[in-house]
Amino acid sequence: MSRDKSYDGLFFSGVRTTRIYCRPVCPVRPAKAENVTFYLSAAAAEQEGFRPCLRCRPETAPFSPAWKGSRTTVERALRLISSGALDDANIQTLAERLGIGPRHLSRLFKKYVGASPAQVARTGRVQRAKRLLDETKLPMTEVALRSGFCSLRRFNSVFAEVYKRPPTSIRRAKA
Numbered sequence: 001m002s003r004d005k006s007y008d009g010l011f012f013s014g015v016r017t018t019r020i021y022c023r024p025v026c027p028v029r030p031a032k033a034e035n036v037t038f039y040l041s042a043a044a045a046e047q048e049g050f051r052p053c054l055r056c057r058p059e060t061a062p063f064s065p066a067w068k069g070s071r072t073t074v075e076r077a078l079r080l081i082s083s084g085a086l087d088d089a090n091i092q093t094l095a096e097r098l099g100i101g102p103r104h105l106s107r108l109f110k111k112y113v114g115a116s117p118a119q120v121a122r123t124g125r126v127q128r129a130k131r132l133l134d135e136t137k138l139p140m141t142e143v144a145l146r147s148g149f150c151s152l153r154r155f156n157s158v159f160a161e162v163y164k165r166p167p168t169s170i171r172r173a174k175a
Contacts, residue, residue, distance in 0.1 A: 012039045012058055014050040021045035026056035073098055074112045077105065078120065086121035087148040125149055126162050133170050140167060 014021040015031040021039065022028065039045040042058045052058045077085075077098055085094050094117060095102040109117050129147035132138060138146070144155035159167045 012042055012045050013037070014039060014045045014048065019050050020053050021050040021058060022053040023056045023058050026053055028053070028055055070108050071112055073100065073105075074108050077109070077117060078113070081117060081121050082124055084148055086117065087125070087150075091117050121148070122158060123162075126158060129155065129159060129167065130163075130170065133167055143167070 012021045012023060013031075014037045016035045016037060017031065021042065037048070039048070039050075042052065045058075046052075077094060080094060080097065085097070091102045091105065095105040098105065100108075106116055109115065109120070113120060115123075125148040129143055129149070132143045132147060136143075140155075141152050144152045147155070149155035149158070156166060163170065
């Protein structure tokens with residue numbers, strides 16, 4: 001009733017008489033308490049047959065994908081990259097999975113991450129390799145393949161570039 005902004009996005013209210021659901025900050029006249037049902041998400045309200053209010057636009061509530069905008073695309077790309085999307089594919093394929101072009105994906109990464117998708121993938125691979133070197137006794141070829149590198153040569157090259165020493169010296173120092 002007080003339209004407190006601190007509750008925006010935390011719950012939605014559905015009015016049974018109009019079958020419309022709103023955000024807590026909606027400027028419309030409040031409905032009678034006996035006609036209101038509360039929902040934790042917009043999806044829950046829609047599942048019950050309510051439609052979104054045209055004034056407060058519940059789909060743009062804080063922390064919803066629409067509210068976060070293009071950051072949502074970057075977060076999804078980061079999840080895909082961490083699960084190995086660029087280990088066996090290229091940036092073009094990743095961009096197609098996200099429904100955008102590769103140049104736009106690169107611009108979004110520069111804006112939100114400060115590095116290219118390829119650089120993020122490369123850093124993740126090197127970190128996985130370092131962890132495997134520290135925690136296992138796997139052969140170097142197996143470490144390279146499990147961490148996402150396509151060849152031992154590329155693994156050695158990238159690892160030496162990042163750590164300024166070959167991976168074998170990291171393993172020797174541990175022993």
